[in-house]
Amino acid sequence: xxxxxxxxxxxxxxxxxxxxxxxxxxxxxxxxxxxxxxxxxxxxxxxxxxxxxxxxxxxxxxxxxxxxxxxxxxxxxxxxxxxxxxxxxxxxxxxxxxxxxxxxxxxxxxxxxxxxxxxxxxxxxxxxxxxxxxxxxxxxxxxxxxxxxxxxxxxxxxxxxxxxxxxxxxxxxxxxxxxxxxxxxxxxxxxxxxxxxxxxxxxxxxxxxxxxxxxxxxxxxxxxxxxxxxxxxxxxxxxxxxxxxxxxxxxxxxxxxxxxxxxxxxxxxxxxxxxxxxxxxxxxxxxxxxxxxxxxxxxxxxxxxxxxxxxxxxxxxxxxxxxxxxxxxxxxxxxxxxxxxxxxxxxxxxxxxxxxxxxxxxxxxxxxxxxxxxxxxxxxxxxxxxxxxxxxxxxxxxxxxxxxxxxxxxxxxxxxxxxx
Ligand code: PLP
Numbered sequence: 001x002x003x004x005x006x007x008x009x010x011x012x013x014x015x016x017x018x019x020x021x022x023x024x025x026x027x028x029x030x031x032x033x034x035x036x037x038x039x040x041x042x043x044x045x046x047x048x049x050x051x052x053x054x055x056x057x058x059x060x061x062x063x064x065x066x067x068x069x070x071x072x073x074x075x076x077x078x079x080x081x082x083x084x085x086x087x088x089x090x091x092x093x094x095x096x097x098x099x100x101x102x103x104x105x106x107x108x109x110x111x112x113x114x115x116x117x118x119x120x121x122x123x124x125x126x127x128x129x130x131x132x133x134x135x136x137x138x139x140x141x142x143x144x145x146x147x148x149x150x151x152x153x154x155x156x157x158x159x160x161x162x163x164x165x166x167x168x169x170x171x172x173x174x175x176x177x178x179x180x181x182x183x184x185x186x187x188x189x190x191x192x193x194x195x196x197x198x199x200x201x202x203x204x205x206x207x208x209x210x211x212x213x214x215x216x217x218x219x220x221x222x223x224x225x226x227x228x229x230x231x232x233x234x235x236x237x238x239x240x241x242x243x244x245x246x247x248x249x250x251x252x253x254x255x256x257x258x259x260x261x262x263x264x265x266x267x268x269x270x271x272x273x274x275x276x277x278x279x280x281x282x283x284x285x286x287x288x289x290x291x292x293x294x295x296x297x298x299x300x301x302x303x304x305x306x307x308x309x310x311x312x313x314x315x316x317x318x319x320x321x322x323x324x325x326x327x328x329x330x331x332x333x334x335x336x337x338x339x340x341x342x343x344x345x346x347x348x349x350x351x352x353x354x355x356x357x358x359x360x361x362x363x364x365x366x367x368x369x370x371x372x373x374x375x376x377x378x379x380x381x382x383x384x385x386x387x388x389x390x391x392x393x394x395x396x397x398x399x400x401x402x403x404x405x406x407x408x409x410x411x412x413x414x415x416x417x418x419x420x
Contacts (some may be wrong), residue, residue, distance in 0.1 A: 001332040006419075012330055013415045019408050020365075028366030030402045035185070035344035035390040037257055037310075044309050045255040051295045052288070063287045070275055071263075075290040079263045081300035082218055083249055084231045090265050091275060094285045097250035097262040101212060102141050104246060104264070107277050108175070108210070109145055114243050114273035116208040120175055128212075129167060129177035131159035133347055133375030133386045135185040138178045138214070142377070149377035150174065154187055158195035165202045172205035176212055182229055183217040186375055186388040187347035188340025196230040201239035211236075211245040218249055219307045221342040222315045226304055233265065242267040251293055253344065254307065261286075261293050314344075317391040317399055321346050324403035334414040337389075346389040347375070351414035355384045361409045367402050 004012065057064065063072055070076075071092020080087040093100050107113075109121040120126045127148040130139060134154070142149050152163040158181070168174050179199070181191040199211055213232050221227065236244045243266070251260030264274070297303045322339060325348070329335050338347045350358060355372035362369050370388040373379035389406070391399055 002330065003333065004331045009331070009415050009419060013412065013419070016408055016412045016415065020412060023365060023405050023408060026366070026401060026405075028401060028405060030366060030394065030398050031368045032390055032394060032399075032402055033368050033370050034393070035253075036393045037253055038313065038393050038395070041310055041313050041392070042256060044306065044313075045296065048255060048292045048296045051292055056291070056295070060291060063291050066283045068287060069279065069282060069284055070271075071285065072287050072290050072294070074294040075261065075263075078294055078297060078299065078303070079249065079261075079265070082303065083215060083247055083263070083265050084228075085233050085247070085265045089233065089268060089271065090263055091271055091278075092285065092290055093262045093264060095250075095259055095262060095289070096252065097214065097216065097248040098137055098141075100262050100264050101138070101214065101248050104212070104248075104274065105141055105145060105147070107274065109147075111277060113208050113210060114270050123173060123175075125173045127171065127174045129159070129164060129174060130377050131178065131184075132377070132381075133186050133388070134178060134377075135180060135214070136370075136374040138212075139377040147175075148173075151377060154184065154189055156187075156189050158184075158189060158191035158199075161195055161198045161202075165198065168202060168204040168206070168209060170205060174204075175206050175208065176210040179211055179213045180217070181213060181215055181232065182227065183220055183340055183343025185216070185343065186345035186386075187338045188343050188345065189338075190227065190341070191229065193230045196232055196235050197239070200232065200235035200241060200244065209244060213245050213247045215247055215249045216253070217343040219303060220253060220310070220344070221307065222311050222318055223341055224308055224311055225341075226307075227341070233267065237267065243270045246270065251297075254303070254310070255293060255296070259289070261290055314392055316396070317394070318346065320396070320399050321389055321391045321403055324400070324407050328407035328411060330411070331415075333418065335410055344390060344392055346391070348387045348389060348410070350385045350387060350410060351417055352383045352385045354410075354413045354417050355381065355387050357413045357417075358387060358406075358409050361413060362406060365405050365409065367405045369406065 075092045076087040076090040079090050112119045130149045131154045132151045153160045232245045247265040250262040336349045359372040373381045375386050
């Protein structure tokens with residue numbers, strides 16, 4: 001991409017301003033804030049609603065009663081294949097993985113983890129490493145429990161491991177790190193084998209250090225190809241730190257968001273510890289929904305076929321966003337963006353100091369985008385240069401218009417800032 005000179009920038013600003021005047025007339029009212037699946041995607045799973053009949057009911061009486069608190073065996077097998085772990089290393093929970101993450105963090109604070117000397121809340125300070133840009137709801141969990149967040153930069157291969165290793169080696173109050181290992185939210189990064197092995201084996205001052213490994217997008221490819229990834233649980237076992245990782249996942253973006261099935265996977269010793277604590281809070285999760293999901297998704301191959309249908313709907317939307325950025329942004333300083341192979345987001349790095357203004361100007365034109373700063377803890381991005389685009393929910397024509405507004409505003413604000 002080119003670097004424009006001063007005169008070129010000024011004339012581009014004029015063209016951009018005149019395009020904006022036209023876009024103002026659109027009277028747009030579009031919400032692109034969250035990565036929600038579209039109705040078309042949700043419809044792919046509608047057989048879940050009708051796949052339990054009397055025969056299924058009669059064959060599985062125990063599933064419709066209290067008990068089997070750690071989840072039905074068939075669901076454990078399905079999720080084990082998805083997460084590349086053993087089925088006895090799976091706990092099947094309720095409708096949301098985020099809920100399991102919050103619950104696990106709260107348990108760590110109140111009781112400690114399997115290898116803690118005392119509850120984390122008894123420590124003077126508890127800190128977590130947050131790779132940035134990252135997922136706002138991870139940050140919200142830390143913030144709500146008073147856990148201090150330390151940022152490290154993301155790279156296309158995962159967090160900057162030199163920075164992570166230096167931090168955790170020295171500071172015993174750092175109890176863990178958030179990770180989204182595949183098609184990371186928001187930049188689509190895929191953790192490399194080296195990153196996974198370094199996380200598993202690094203020396204940590206806290207002996208109960210935990211990797212909160214949110215594998216929310218394990219099978220969410222856009223290009224039709226499932227990517228195998230080094231198993232974090234195996235890597236931790238091989239490094240002699242079997243209890244270091246707690247893996248989370250759900251079917252929220254496989255079947256129904258908020259009405260899917262959430263899971264935890266960890267070393268058996270960790271799971272025993274957590275399941276003992278869970279026993280005091282729950283007699284049974286929603287096993288009927290677990291059964292519905294097993295009957296629908298069947299096995300790993302059928303699950304992948306289903307994800308190909310999801311990708312066929314999602315990929316053209318990502319292409320609209322990427323084509324729009326490519327065809328509008330005329331100078332490499334104005335913005336750079338991720339080109340993800342999966343997941344739900346495109347991360348846009350703007351010219352420094354522009355993200356908030358872009359968000360505000362888009363809102364003025366009727367386009368709501370994810371709040372600037374939300375990809376950073378405390379909404380505090382010192383460079384004010386990152387925005388998250390979530391293309392999944394909108395229909396084609398809304399998305400084209402939304403991107404027209406977004407890219408034009410992005411260009412206008414950046415050039416104005418550059419000309420200051
Ligand atoms: N984790 C990540 C990284 C996400 O992006 C999302 C949803 O956007 C979730 C978790 C939410 O998962 P659940 O619906 O299972 O609570």
